[in-house]
Amino acid sequence: MKSKLSQILLLLVMPLALFAAGQQEASETGDPGLKKISAIFDRILTEDNGQKEWAAAFEDLTGTKIEIVKPVHNQYSQILGATFAAGDLPDIVEIQTNDYLSYAKSGHLVPLEEYIEKSAEFKNVSKDLIEAYRLKDGHIYGVPTYDGGGCVTYIRKDWLDNLNMKVPTTWDEYYNVLKAFTFSDPDGNGVNDTMGLTMPFQTGYEFDYYNRFIMQQAMFGFQNKNGKWVDGFLEPEMKDALTRFNKLYNEGILDNEFFTNKTSTARSKIYEGQAGVMEYWSGTWAERFDESAKNSNPAAQVISIEPIKNAFYINRVGPAFSITTAAKNPAAVFDVFLNTMLDKGAGQVLFTYGIEGTHYEMKDGKYVMMPEPANPDRPFDKAYSDPTLIMNNWKPLVPLTDLINLSREIHVANSIQLSLPQGGDIYIKRNGELLTVKQEFFALAVTGALTPAEAQAQYKAKAMDLELDTILAELNQ
Incomplete structure (x- = not known):
């Protein structure tokens, strides 16, 4: 007879298991690193704020379909852990800082240092920030989702x-x-x-x-x-x-x-x-x-x-993006998702500001944020990447206020990188x-x-x- 805990975990994992099964079935017809990637993310847009539309825009931009599961934020670590325990791994995941070391040591993540070294996009990211994710075995199993901040x-x-x-x-x-x-x-x-x-x-x-x-x-x-x-x-x-x-x-x-x-x-x-x-x-x-x-x-x-x-x-050391061993072509996943995130072009616009006409609009040639779809009383602030924590020296397209700029300039100029x-x-x-x-x-x-x-x-x-x-x-x- 199953314990109550086992039943709870089963309920938590079941939707993700069905998702992973569907991904595995789809993978048999093509290269999953290029045709389709599966993901479990925490800070991505909610459906009310345009997650499906964002995924469609990502596919239009990259030619790669992305299937996203977004657990409830306050259960994210628990559900991700249950998913890994069940062996139903997506291609790419977001991992919270406090969980990174245990996942990195689990044997379920792909070393990324080779892809980082070859990436023109990651050459603009602070080496100290990237090195914070390197383990004693010499491998880097995750890259920062944003500049850590503090x-x-x-x-x-x-x-x-x-x-x-x-x-x-x-x-x-x-x-x-x-x-x-x-x-x-x-x-x-x-x-x-x-x-x-x-x-x-x-x-x-x-x-x-x-x-x-x-x-x-x-x-x-x-x-x-x-x-x-x-x-x-x-x-x-x-x-x-x-x-x-x-x-x-x-x-x-x-x-x-x-x-x-x-x-x-x-x-x-x-x-x-x-x-x-x-x-x-x-x-x-x-x-x-x-x-x-x-x-x-x-x-x-x-x-x-x-x-x-x-x-x-x-x-600080922020959450990481990691590629799992379930990815049949991790190099392609890295290129399609992570390099796109930092391309200083249409990809970084999508990751940061979202979709034109839904999240931002152009007025007199300038980017202007629109009301948040799920809460029209407040302006939309980000799709995934925080525009105040850009890690590759890309200049924000929506000007930040003087107070925000001052605080970030002071922090960047006077901070030391924490390590794990x-x-x-x-x-x-x-x-x-x-x-x-x-x-x-x-x-x-x-x-x-x-x-x-x-x-x-x-x-x-x-x-x-x-x-x-x-x-x-x-x-x-």
């Missing part, structure tokens, strides 16, 4: 102006701005109701996307330092970062709800004039921060700023437990229950019980 610091420029202060460039200047935003009535309402800095409490890799002005050279997660993987929480730089966190928290400059904030909660505090500084994603969020703040106060102004001295931003720690069985088994312990001692140090040195020492003792030495050995093999 966070920048947003600040209430109108508060700086009200206090006759300049954009901070050093830690001391930053501290003084945060202190003034907290205690010097930056909004001029005569009430002590503002805070300098708000942020969400993120964990693991995401922690290191944020908090860069406080962290500076420190890293919360595992860190490749001078060619060797280390636990960033035990490095000397982390002791200094914990000292800065404690100072801001103890003086009431850092949001006292920091540990319970969601990203939406923290953003609202900027919009509503409760907080003056927050680190968040570059790109379209630059416009949203400013517009949302102006909705509460027309005089508000939110801008992104360069990192202070000794700090830097992070370029490639641990073994013990890393996979223990990493979640280590993160929980790390959060515990981070909180104790920030709130002052332990000194930074005590927090590091007590974390190390517990981490050793969780086989930290073995994990580091795995990472450095």
Whole structure:
């Protein structure tokens, strides 16, 4: 008798299995890499927004039919895993960052470095970005779906102006701005109701996307330092970062709800004039921060700023496109889909802006976005590729706003490329437990229950019980 879990997985996989079976049957009549390719994607257009029309336009452009399955976003990883477990593989898949290493090691993905090397289109993509997907076996099993992107610091420029202060460039200047935003009535309402800095409490890799002005050279997660993987929480730089966190928290400059904030909660505090500084994603969020703040106060102004001295931003490793071993002609799949995505011509237009007359229109020779088909109250923003995260130096055809351009320029010029720690069985088994312990001692140090040195020492003792030495050995093999 089947277990309930087995029945659930069967229900999840059945539509994909039928899809794969149909693809296999069709493949017998021709070369699937040229006549037809099958795909499972996450961030592709929904049907309501023109997915079928997009697929038809792709076929018209390339001569290759594409059959797309798009699972529900919040079930994507689960359904993709069940599909692989059932052996019903499409030709090409989108793989989430957190899942990439396990799929890359599964034996079900095709190495892509040969195709990357031969591709004129991928020569314009940062080598550091591509190398982030290379495994220890020397192979690259996925290519980025977009430039990884990352966070920048947003600040209430109108508060700086009200206090006759300049954009901070050093830690001391930053501290003084945060202190003034907290205690010097930056909004001029005569009430002590503002805070300098708000942020969400993120964990693991995401922690290191944020908090860069406080962290500076420190890293919360595992860190490749001078060619060797280390636990960033035990490095000397982390002791200094914990000292800065404690100072801001103890003086009431850092949001006292920091540990319970969601990203939406923290953003609202900027919009509503409760907080003056927050680190968040570059790109379209630059416009949203400013517009949302102006909705509460027309005089508000939110801008992104360069990192202070000794700090830097992070370029994350984003989701990957990978070709599976089910593809009979992976070179053709790479060329037809991935090279088309970055061709700086009609293909990249299709991937980025969609279909003329459905997603964009031409006015006086210029590209203008149309209302989103499924939600006419908002403009259509992208078909698949994010126009704010272009990775091959192609110039956007729809001009981005000054605020968006500024945030992206600042991020690109001041970020380092993150890499993926490639641990073994013990890393996979223990990493979640280590993160929980790390959060515990981070909180104790920030709130002052332990000194930074005590927090590091007590974390190390517990981490050793969780086989930290073995994990580091795995990472450095």
